[in-house]
Amino acid sequence: MKPGFSLMKHYLQFKDFRAEEYAYLFERARVIKQRFKNYERYQPLTDRTLAMIFEKASTRTRVSFEAGMYQMGGSVVHLTTGDSQLGRAEPIEDSARVISRMVDIVMIRTFEQTKIERFAAHSRVPVINGLTNEFHPCQILADLLTYLENRAPVHARGYDLDCLKGKVVAWVGDGNNMANTWLQAAEILGFTVHVSTPSGYEVDPKVAGISRSDCYKVFKDPLEACRGAHLVTTDVWTSMGYEAENAERLKAFADWCVDAEMMAVAQPDALFMHCLPAHRGEEVSAEVIDGPQSVVWDEAENRMHVQKALMEYLLLGRIG
Numbered sequence: 040m041k042p043g044f045s046l047m048k049h050y051l052q053f054k055d056f057r058a059e060e061y062a063y064l065f066e067r068a069r070v071i072k073q074r075f076k077n078y079e080r081y082q083p084l085t086d087r088t089l090a091m092i093f094e095k096a097s098t099r100t101r102v103s104f105e106a107g108m109y110q111m112g113g114s115v116v117h118l119t120t121g122d123s124q125l126g127r128a129e130p131i132e133d134s135a136r137v138i139s140r141m142v143d144i145v146m147i148r149t150f151e152q153t154k155i156e157r158f159a160a161h162s163r164v165p166v167i168n169g170l171t172n173e174f175h176p177c178q179i180l181a182d183l184l185t186y187l188e189n190r191a192p193v194h195a196r197g198y199d200l201d202c203l204k205g206k207v208v209a210w211v212g213d214g215n216n217m218a219n220t221w222l223q224a225a226e227i228l229g230f231t232v233h234v235s236t237p238s239g240y241e242v243d244p245k246v247a248g249i250s251r252s253d254c255y256k257v258f259k260d261p262l263e264a265c266r267g268a269h270l271v272t273t274d275v276w277t278s279m280g281y282e283a284e285n286a287e288r289l290k291a292f293a294d295w296c297v298d299a300e301m302m303a304v305a306q307p308d309a310l311f312m313h314c315l316p317a318h319r320g321e322e323v324s325a326e327v328i329d330g331p332q333s334v335v336w337d338e339a340e341n342r343m344h345v346q347k348a349l350m351e352y353l354l355l356g357r358i359g
Contacts, residue, residue, distance in 0.1 A: 048353055049159045049166045051152070053176040053223040054248060058200065061183075061228065063357060066197025067348035068184050068341070075110065075344065082112025083351055083358070090116045090142040091169070094125060094149040095279050099315060100169045100177075103342035104146050111347055116142060125154060135161035144354055150280060165353040167346075172216060172280065173246060178314045179220045180349065181341040183228075185334050186270060188341075189310060204229035209268035209305065211235050211261045212295050212322055213288075214242035217274045217314060222247045225254040232256075235264035237291040261294065265301040272312040273297050273322045289321070298324040302332060312338050 049055065056064070074081045089108045091101065096119075105115045125134055125147075131154060138145060139162040147155050148169035159166040168176055183203075191198045207230065210218050214236045222242065225232045232255040234242055244252070258264035265271050276292040277285045302309060311323075311333045319325040328335060351358065 047165055049162075050176060050349060050353065051155055051159060051166065051168045052174040052248065053179055053220050054227060055176075056227075058227055058229075060352075062197060062200050064180070064345065064348050064352060065184055065187055065200070067351060067358065068180075068345040069188075069193070069197065071347050071351070072341075072344040082110075083355060084108065085112035087111075087113040087143040087354060088116060088141075089113055089350065090118065090138055090145045092118045092125060092138075092145065092147045092149070093169075094120050094147075094154075095170060097148055097170070099339055099342055100146075100148055103346055104169070107343045107347040108350065111350065113143075113350075125149065125158070131157045132161040134158065136163075139163040144350060167349065167353070170216065172278075174220050174223075175216045175314070176220055176223075177342060177346055177349070178217065179224050180345040181338055182272065182312050182314070183224065184341045184345045185312065185338045186310060188337065189334060190269075190308075200228060206230040206269045207233055207267055209233045209235070209261075209265045209271045209301075210273070211264060211271065211297050211301070212273040212292065213276060213278065214240050215274060215278050217272075218242045219247040221272075222249050222255050226251050230254075233258055233264040233268060235259070235261040235295065237295060240291065261297075262301055262304060265297075266304045268305040268309055270310050270312060271297055271302060271305050274314055275316065275318060276322050292322070296320070296322060296324060297327055299326050299330075302327055302330075308332075310334050315339055 091104055108115050135158040144165050146167040146169045150172050152171040152173040155168055155171055187198045191202045210221055210232055221232050226249050234255055235258040276288045311327055313335050317323055317328055
């Protein structure tokens with residue numbers, strides 16, 4: 040066991056880590072990404088195996104975790120719903136006991152947060168939340184790394200996270216797992232989220248798992264939520280698992296399309312982010328997502344780099 044690493048950690052939601060741990064992770068992600076761009080071989084996870092369990096399909100989650108683990112020298116076991124039947128063919132607790140005896144780390148992308156919590160409670164190895172109905176911490180990790188790359192000064196010991204304090208993130212759209220995770224990040228890192236959702240789709244602070252009300256403000260008008268924002272971000276109107284509500288959601292969310300007018304009232308240098316896949320003409324206009332303020336492609340790539348730093352930390356502890 041490496042110095043600086045004592046108890047096994049899981050990463051099930053953003054609030055599982057402290058601010059100083061995030062400072063470390065973002066610096067490791069910066070270094071690991073730089074090595075990748077320089078074609079420098081870096082394989083600290085040789086002979087380690089990642090199990091990926093997918094009950095919800097994903098392009099970015101699979102490619103980013105799988106490519107990242109191989110680049111770090113490890114190997115990957117990929118399990119889909121038909122392969123694993125988490126909690127159906129056998130109890131989740133039993134699956135956790137078995138799988139965690141055969142691999143070194145597990146990533147799960149599933150529906151209810153309780154599933155991944157039950158798995159982690161009986162796992163002998165670290166468990167990472169690749170997405171649940173309630174939270175998407177790896178995506179917010181990538182989003183914050185992308186913001187820091189574009190806006191934060193780099194000091195001798197890495198990014199200065201103080202640059203996040205006092206900043207405003209505008210969340211426009213559904214009060215979903217992404218919105219919940221942004222609220223947790225704001226509470227830990229000291230920025231504010233302006234939340235604007237249609238009636239009936241609000242964020243529930245209890246579900247989000249936050250204890251403070253000063254880390255977010257609610258706006259009925261999405262344009263006002265974007266006013267003065269340093270980052271404007273959104274997600275699809277109908278998340279996976281809610282397809283039956285699609286027609287109803289299209290009507291309810293009609294005024295929550297991030298467009299040029301919303302970006303115009305944000306800070307002049309405001310960034311636009313979207314976790315993808317995107318539906319141009321629904322939650323975002325083509326003019327915005329394909330425009331000069333959009334950093335969605337860097338954001339998508341950064342899933343891989345920040346998750347490599349995360350797996351390194353969970354398996355090896357602090358490096359150096």
